[in-house]
Structure formats: structure tokens, C-alpha cells
Amino acid sequence: MDYLFSYDNWEWLWTGNNFRFLVEGILVNLQIAVVAIIFSLIFGLSLALLRLARNRFVSIVAGLWVDVWRNLPLIFIILYLALAVPGSWRDAYASAIPDWFPDALQDELVLGALLGLVLYNSAVLCEIMRSGIQSLDRGQREAAASLGLTYFQQMRFVVLPQGLRRMVPSTVSQLITLNKDTTLVSIIAIQEVVGAGSTLASVNFGVEVRPAYLQVFIVIGLLFIAVNFSLSRLSRRLEMRERERTGTTVKPVEGIEDQVALQTDVLPPR
Amino acid sequence: MTDALNLLTENFGNFASGLWVTVRIVAVAFVIAMVVGTLVAAFRVAPVKALQRIGGVYVEVFRNIPLLVLLLILFIGVRRAGLPISAWVAGTMGLGLYTAAYIAEALRSGVFAVGKGQVDAALSLGLTYSRTMRRIILPQAFRTVIPTLGSLIIAMVKNSAIVGASLLALPDLLKESRVIQSETAQTEAFLWAAAGYLLVTITVTVVFRRLETRYAVRR
Numbered sequence A: 001m002d003y004l005f006s007y008d009n010w011e012w013l014w015t016g017n018n019f020r021f022l023v024e025g026i027l028v029n030l031q032i033a034v035v036a037i038i039f040s041l042i043f044g045l046s047l048a049l050l051r052l053a054r055n056r057f058v059s060i061v062a063g064l065w066v067d068v069w070r071n072l073p074l075i076f077i078i079l080y081l082a083l084a085v086p087g088s089w090r091d092a093y094a095s096a097i098p099d100w101f102p103d104a105l106q107d108e109l110v111l112g113a114l115l116g117l118v119l120y121n122s123a124v125l126c127e128i129m130r131s132g133i134q135s136l137d138r139g140q141r142e143a144a145a146s147l148g149l150t151y152f153q154q155m156r157f158v159v160l161p162q163g164l165r166r167m168v169p170s171t172v173s174q175l176i177t178l179n180k181d182t183t184l185v186s187i188i189a190i191q192e193v194v195g196a197g198s199t200l201a202s203v204n205f206g207v208e209v210r211p212a213y214l215q216v217f218i219v220i221g222l223l224f225i226a227v228n229f230s231l232s233r234l235s236r237r238l239e240m241r242e243r244e245r246t247g248t249t250v251k252p253v254e255g256i257e258d259q260v261a262l263q264t265d266v267l268p269p270r
Numbered sequence B: 001m002t003d004a005l006n007l008l009t010e011n012f013g014n015f016a017s018g019l020w021v022t023v024r025i026v027a028v029a030f031v032i033a034m035v036v037g038t039l040v041a042a043f044r045v046a047p048v049k050a051l052q053r054i055g056g057v058y059v060e061v062f063r064n065i066p067l068l069v070l071l072l073i074l075f076i077g078v079r080r081a082g083l084p085i086s087a088w089v090a091g092t093m094g095l096g097l098y099t100a101a102y103i104a105e106a107l108r109s110g111v112f113a114v115g116k117g118q119v120d121a122a123l124s125l126g127l128t129y130s131r132t133m134r135r136i137i138l139p140q141a142f143r144t145v146i147p148t149l150g151s152l153i154i155a156m157v158k159n160s161a162i163v164g165a166s167l168l169a170l171p172d173l174l175k176e177s178r179v180i181q182s183e184t185a186q187t188e189a190f191l192w193a194a195a196g197y198l199l200v201t202i203t204v205t206v207v208f209r210r211l212e213t214r215y216a217v218r219r
Helices: A007-014 A018-051 A056-071 A074-084 A087-096 A109-134 A138-146 A151-166 A168-188 A193-202 A213-246 A257-266 B002-010 B012-044 B049-064 B067-080 B087-114 B116-124 B129-144 B146-165 B173-184 B188-215
Strands: none
Touching (some): A007 A018, A018 A109, A018 A168, A018 A213, A056 B188, A074 A109, A109 A168, A151 A168, A168 A193, A168 B067, A168 B146, A193 A213, A193 B067, A213 B049, B002 B012, B012 B129, B012 B146, B012 B173, B012 B188, B067 B087, B067 B146, B087 B146, B129 B146, B146 B173
């Protein structure tokens, strides 16, 4: 217990650049999360549309794809892709990535990590979007059809704008989970916050104050809690506002860890 | 194709023991998560504000912290602080405490679904708060949250891979397949690990569908 609270072990926090080093690390995590979610949204939407296609074959194949990726551990997907991505792809990534992208993302290992994150999260987001779209009243599509709109026009002007709006709170909730999952890329030696923390805690030359592992990682944990907590407040507020506007809620999607908590916070006790 | 099958038959013992370790990690962590989660849920719905806050803090901390960071704190941090905690204990405790937050939220929504009226009725009959929870509310709440428990167990199976991949390096399915892959340089090892994980996930889904139809109450 003394170890936990002793001044010596916390001194690193305000000496030198240590805290800034950690914050820069967590910024890398956030950057990876943002890039991953952008691509996951694009692919997730495509998958959702495939899943909802009228052609049974397409819908079943898309469904299998989504189920496989959703049920595999993310760390497993990342490790496999980091190993199995061909060198040519990596070189292509290293040359294609624009210079204004942050340094950490220039590393070619990041391609495997991003691919893994996108494959997994696009499957999860597909289910979220599908749930949002299907929660829309059938009458909307029928009305649009009776007005003479084609399938694509119905989707574009009636179904998707409303359906996708409903899944914004769930998407923010998934962004929180994605944020936490970006720490997994430390296992393939990408320089993000967990890597930064390990580096800090193992430095033992040329420093007056040696950071203690326990305290460093408690601070990393607190940083994540701060970021994710703000995101979850945002998500709750969005869900409540959506509930006021439309009076309906989206059916909870299976397997989203945070979903349950989201519903509970917003639903008042009977 | 035969390469892949040979890989499986030659290393079947390793794959199987890895799978068994994964199942054991999830089982022990699930017990921890249920016990702690039920306790935290009881705090969260207690009429005492202080208890509600404690429960709230627990949930917010363990929902928002990445599992990997939690595991590293428990395993390496605690050990460097002088307490010799084993990888097994750190791994199962970490996974259990992490999932407990989600179970607590699920139970809380289950308790709300049961309804305040029953709590009031029980209290007016003279039952103490803990008896009310134990005998009346929680049994009903558990039935409502069975579907969510199923998906949380699947999430635990996926998270157990983190325990094996991180520095804790418990010899679970992922670790065994990585070892086999590095020894034989065949990436098919990962495919068999994937098959193993999917097998466990599908089993859990099927079992919970059966449980749902028998026990779950739709409210």
C-alpha cells in the first residue's frame, strides 16, 4: 500500500517530459481510432446494404462474413494480419500514405493493425446500421415506393437518413470500444500509449527520477477513462435527444458490450 | 489443404490444450464477474446514495479502461510493487473485474425491468433490503438478462485472447497457435485457432438460445 501512494513513485509525473510523452502516446491511439472508424463506417455501410439486399444469396453471404469477423477475437485478427499481409501491400501503404499524416501512422506495420480494426469494426457497425435501418417503420419505405421512388432513391432519401441518424449513439459507443481496442496494436510494436508507458517504465539510465510501472499505467488508465467517459456522456446525450425527437429507440444490437450500459443509463426506472 | 490438416493432426494436443486453457480462463473469470457484478449492481440500485456512487465509480472505471492496460497494471505493476501475483490470477481477475462492470449494468437494467413496485411491496411487508434483493428482485432480474449474458460470455471469449497475447502469456489457444506458427512457419495454424474460437462462440450461442427459450422472460 505504501508503494501505491509513496511520493517517490509519483514524482515522474511532474518531472521532465514524461507526462507529455504519455499524452502524445494516447493521441496516437486516438488517431488510429479515428482513421479506423472512418473506414469502418464506409465498409460497414456497404456491408449493411449487402445484408439488406433483396437477393437472398448476397444477403446470406454478407451475413456469414459479418458473423465470422464479429466472433473472432480482435487481437487474433490483428496478429494474423500483421503476419500475413504481403510485403508488397506494406510497401504500397508506406508510399501511398500522405506526409501530413501523423508520424506514427507512417509505420508500415500500422497497415496490418488498421486492416484488422477495420475488418472487425465494419462487421460490428454493419450490425448496428442494419438494426438502425430495420427499426425504421416499414411505412416509410412503402410510402416512398408508392411515390414512385426506385430502390436506390428510397434508400438515399428516405431510409438511410433516418435510419443512420438513429444509430449515432450506438456508433459513438462503438467508438469508445474502438478506442480501447487501439491499445492492442502495442502487441505488434506500434508506438502508442502502452508502448510509451513501457518505455518510460524501463528507462533507467540518465534520469534522476525513474517512473514506476504501476503508477505509469494507472495514469494511462486514467487518461483513457477521461477520454472515454466524455465520449460516453456525449453518446448518452445524443441518445436522449434522439429519444425525445422520435420517441422510438433502436433495438439493442447483440454483442456490443457497451450497448447495455447505454440503454440502461437513458431508460428511467419504472 | 492436406498441409493444413496435417498441421492439425500433428499438433492437435497443443491446440486442444490451448483451447482448454481458454475455456478455463473464461469460466473462472465468469464466476468472478458474476459475483462482483451482482454486488456492484446491488450497490447501484441501493436506496443509499453513497453506495450508488461507489457502484457508479466502479462501473465507469472498468468500462472505460482498456482491458490490456488493466491486465498490465494487475500483472506487471502489482508485481513490481512487490506483490507476487501469478499470471493466471492476474489474467482471470482482470478479465473478471472488467466484465463485472458490464454484468452490473445488465443486471441494473434487469432490476428496472422487474419494477419498483415489487421493491416497495417487499419493503412494506417488512423485508430488509438485502432480503428483497436476494429473494425477490435478483432472481427475476437474472432471468431477464440471460440473452445479454450470452453475448457478454462471447465477448469474454474474445477478450481471453488478449490475456494470452499480452505479456501475461498464458498458454491459451492464441498463444499455442502463435507458437506453432513460429515453429513451423505455417500460417494455417492461425486458421485452426480461428476455427477453435468460432467453435466455442457457436456453442455458447446455441446453449444460450436454448436457455433463452426455457428461462428468459421478455419484458
